[in-house]
Amino acid sequence: MHNAQPWQFRYHRSRHTFEVRADFDRAMPHSDPAGRSLHLGCAAALLNLRVAVAHEGRHPETRLLPDPADRELLATVRLIDPAPDTSTLAALYPAIHQRHSSRDPFEETKIPRTVHDALAEAARLEGVVLSFPTSWHLEDVLETIQEAEARNITDPGSEQDLERWTRIAASPADAPVEGVPQYAFGPRKRGGKAPMRDFAGHRQVADRDAADFERNPQLALLSTPRDHPEDWLCAGQAMQRVLLLATLQGLAGSFVSQPLEWNDLRWPLRDPVTGTGHPQMMLRLGYGPTGPGTPRRPVSEVLDIQP
Structure with missing residues (x-):
């Protein structure tokens, strides 16, 4: 919601594994008391990670909520090589940087x-x-x-x-x-x-x-x-x-x-x-304007690399 960007990534080099973590300081307790929208936003970032991994020719082995005792840990993504067929995911990669929310009028043309x-x-x-x-x-x-x-x-x-x-x-x-x-x-x-x-x-x-x-x-x-x-x-x-x-x-x-x-x-x-x-x-x-890109936090704020 509202481009709050409530996600953190942690990469463990030795395990070739990403953790996708929730940043609850960026939650909205009033509009999103259960954290449902926060989970949706973090999961969208998770999908982008999976697409990027597939684009690099590796397989993103993904587990959701792997540790019930750690509520911030939403998912892990282990990079596996050689990769199974990930071409469907990889094909989405160009759209990651193209997709923006568009709040302009659209045409009346029906989607096929x-x-x-x-x-x-x-x-x-x-x-x-x-x-x-x-x-x-x-x-x-x-x-x-x-x-x-x-x-x-x-x-x-x-x-x-x-x-x-x-x-x-x-x-x-x-x-x-x-x-x-x-x-x-x-x-x-x-x-x-x-x-x-x-x-x-x-x-x-x-x-x-x-x-x-x-x-x-x-x-x-x-x-x-x-x-x-x-x-x-x-x-x-x-x-x-x-x-x-x-x-x-x-x-x-x-x-x-x-x-x-x-x-x-x-x-x-x-x-x-x-x-x-x-x-x-x-x-x-x-069909209409694609919308302007909105700001993103720098990588140094959202990615922590561990040995």
Whole structure:
């Protein structure tokens, strides 16, 4: 959430193993009291690590939550050589540096069914279901998002999270290495149904444009069979895998997490036919600007190399 970057990596040379660890100092106890979103973010970073390892011709042998006594240790990745076939993962590598969250309007062009199927398969490879709400279900989902946005506007804790993790008047040249800078807020929504979080909150932002967004937004829901930390880690990896593949397919995307921050609003997002599954993240996808890159902490802050 909010580009907090709540991850740490530790590499053990002797064991050829990475640890992916949670940085709970970057948690958001109000908006994310259980740490679900923190797990999703760290898992997205884990997926990027797996892709990079595969790109280097090695196999990323991954274990989730390997030590129940160490809540910060989310996963280990052991580099194995020679590698089994990791070409599907490795093919995603160019998208790691291309993918950005885009908070600009998208075109009304429909995403082809073949692309839907490919994205759903990418999620399935991580044990996660990706679905695309349509018709009355989409309308229900959009209403649920509106309810969440209305709550967030009047919720002091949500506003405090925004103030902590957003940077008004930050340009690409002077933006801090964390949080969402003003140049990445995107325009204010003047019209359309696209669900857009306003990162300005109650604050006034000078010279910010307004724009009409999509009348027919295209949303994708990621769901897991259960709702435990291991499921959150699977969902975060699936989320990033879907976004990387979407980038290679020419799509832009952004996150729609507002209703997932309210437990009672998560359930209406479930599959309306089966009523099963635990929604973990919603994505807004479409054809349009790719969005600007946001800052990242330097490697020296997030990577510790051990003998």
